[in-house]
Amino acid sequence: MIPDVQKSSSSGAATMVPEAWTVAERSTETDDTFTLRLAPPEARTSFEFLPGQFNMLYGFGTGESAISISGDPAETDTLVHTIRRVGTVTRALSELRHGDPLGVRGPFGSAWPVERMFGHDLIFLAGGIGLAPLRPAILYALAHRARYGNIVILLGSRSPADIIFLKEIDAWTATAGIEARVSVDRATPDWQRNVGVVTNLIPKAKFDSGKAIAMLCGPEIMMRYSVVELHKRGLDDAQIFLTMERNMKCAVGFCGHCQLGPEFLCRDGPVFRYDRIKPWFSQREL
Amino acid sequence: MNTHSLAPIIRKHAFFAGLDETIIDLVTGCAENVRFESGTVMARMGDAADRFFLIREGRVSVAFPAQQGGSVTIQTLDEDDVVGWSWLIPPYEWQFDVIALRPVRALALDGKCLRQKCEQDPKLGYELMKRFSQAMVKRLQATRLQLLDLYGNGRPDK
Numbered sequence: 001m002i003p004d005v006q007k008s009s010s011s012g013a014a015t016m017v018p019e020a021w022t023v024a025e026r027s028t029e030t031d032d033t034f035t036l037r038l039a040p041p042e043a044r045t046s047f048e049f050l051p052g053q054f055n056m057l058y059g060f061g062t063g064e065s066a067i068s069i070s071g072d073p074a075e076t077d078t079l080v081h082t083i084r085r086v087g088t089v090t091r092a093l094s095e096l097r098h099g100d101p102l103g104v105r106g107p108f109g110s111a112w113p114v115e116r117m118f119g120h121d122l123i124f125l126a127g128g129i130g131l132a133p134l135r136p137a138i139l140y141a142l143a144h145r146a147r148y149g150n151i152v153i154l155l156g157s158r159s160p161a162d163i164i165f166l167k168e169i170d171a172w173t174a175t176a177g178i179e180a181r182v183s184v185d186r187a188t189p190d191w192q193r194n195v196g197v198v199t200n201l202i203p204k205a206k207f208d209s210g211k212a213i214a215m216l217c218g219p220e221i222m223m224r225y226s227v228v229e230l231h232k233r234g235l236d237d238a239q240i241f242l243t244m245e246r247n248m249k250c251a252v253g254f255c256g257h258c259q260l261g262p263e264f265l266c267r268d269g270p271v272f273r274y275d276r277i278k279p280w281f282s283q284r285e286l
Numbered sequence: 287m288n289t290h291s292l293a294p295i296i297r298k299h300a301f302f303a304g305l306d307e308t309i310i311d312l313v314t315g316c317a318e319n320v321r322f323e324s325g326t327v328m329a330r331m332g333d334a335a336d337r338f339f340l341i342r343e344g345r346v347s348v349a350f351p352a353q354q355g356g357s358v359t360i361q362t363l364d365e366d367d368v369v370g371w372s373w374l375i376p377p378y379e380w381q382f383d384v385i386a387l388r389p390v391r392a393l394a395l396d397g398k399c400l401r402q403k404c405e406q407d408p409k410l411g412y413e414l415m416k417r418f419s420q421a422m423v424k425r426l427q428a429t430r431l432q433l434l435d436l437y438g439n440g441r442p443d444k
Contacts, residue, residue, distance in 0.1 A: 127436055127437045156436065157437055158435065183362075185435065185436070185437070187347075187358070189356055191359070192345075192387050192388070193362075194345075195362045196362060197428055198436075199431065200428055204365070204366065219436050219437060221436060225431060
């Protein structure tokens with residue numbers, strides 16, 4: 001029996017009021033992607049979240065943006081977000097330095113149901129920064145390594161310079177017995193790994209289709225073609241999970257900005273089992 | 287070399303999966319085992335395409351000469367992949383460079399030998415055409431996806 005997504009309830013006025021956290025550490029991942037490690041306000045003793053959930057990060061004086069949590073769910077005394085600089089808010093967040101404050105609301109949304117996937121082979125398939133929302137699920141799986149079958153990470157990126165967490169992926173491969181395949185669209189002369197789209201990696205990945213569960217995160221077009229390849233390998237719709245992205249504002253299903261068909265991505269997603277989102281996933285211009 | 291010992295390898299390779307035994311025999315007669323060290327140019331664009339490769343182990347790059355010298359890899363291929371279809375299509379010249387990125391073990395199939403057998407045995411010819419057409423369509427589709435710049439989100443090249 002394939003589980004559906006996990007959910008935790010976020011409701012009430014408190015979810016609309018940002019808490020002031022501070023930047024404890026800022027690290028650069030690529031030339032447009034960075035990671036913030038945040039320290040909680042004094043009044044807060046812990047922050048629990050499920051892998052795949054997101055927070056609303058508020059750059060004071062600028063605005064809010066929905067950002068997936070990329071940290072370890074076992075670390076409840078900090079928050080980690082990996083962010084790509086694409087707009088006004090993320091640009092403001094990129095300029096934060098150690099000790100700077102920012103607002104946090106969350107956690108919101110559904111999660112990868114990793115706790116209910118024991119005994120399964122896991123396929124983590126990411127494109128570009130899509131690895132960040134998958135990282136908490138990967139860390140959870142590695143912390144419970146013996147309870148899973150094969151673990152496969154397939155990552156596609158535009159170029160070697162755009163890859164995030166590559167050293168960490170190599171470390172996981174060396175120590176946790178996982179299979180990781182990384183591919184870029186445009187190689188540099190020193191690149192010795194795969195070249196080609198990430199979907200090319202699916203046919204050769206080592207997993208048992210009968211007991212595999214795939215978790216996808218990346219641009220929708222990448223996920224669409226990945227689903228096609230996963231079907232060819234024998235996975236059915238209920239064995240595929242993916243996370244959707246839309247413009248989220250309230251994060252609790254009030255405003256409707258992130259509506260997709262009958263679903264509010266902030267409240268009902270962002271993680272969906274594919275059979276649930278399928279009718280809307282392939283609708284053009286929705 | 288006893289080429290018949292290569293039949294089990296050909297039978298096991300993904301490209302020839304499910305192939306009729308009589309066809310396996312015909313193909314085996316044109317095959318030989320080859321190895322390439324890392325960095326070896328296995329085929330060069332413009333050279334006579336007198337063979338193709340079934341990769342058993344290792345990784346190769348499919349590359350084009352770059353304007354500034356060197357080459358640009360557009361795709362990598364590895365275990366269970368087939369490399370080269372120019373042997374099947376006139377003017378029988380390699381359309382790209384093939385460079386071993388890692389030590390490669392492969393089967394090399396003699397293109398001229400196979401072409402002659404295809405002329406004599408349409409069943410063999412049709413079977414090979416079907417398999418190479420599938421490989422070509424797959425590569426074409428992969429190239430189209432690469433052109434879509436899936437992860438770029440409209441960002442300019444760096």
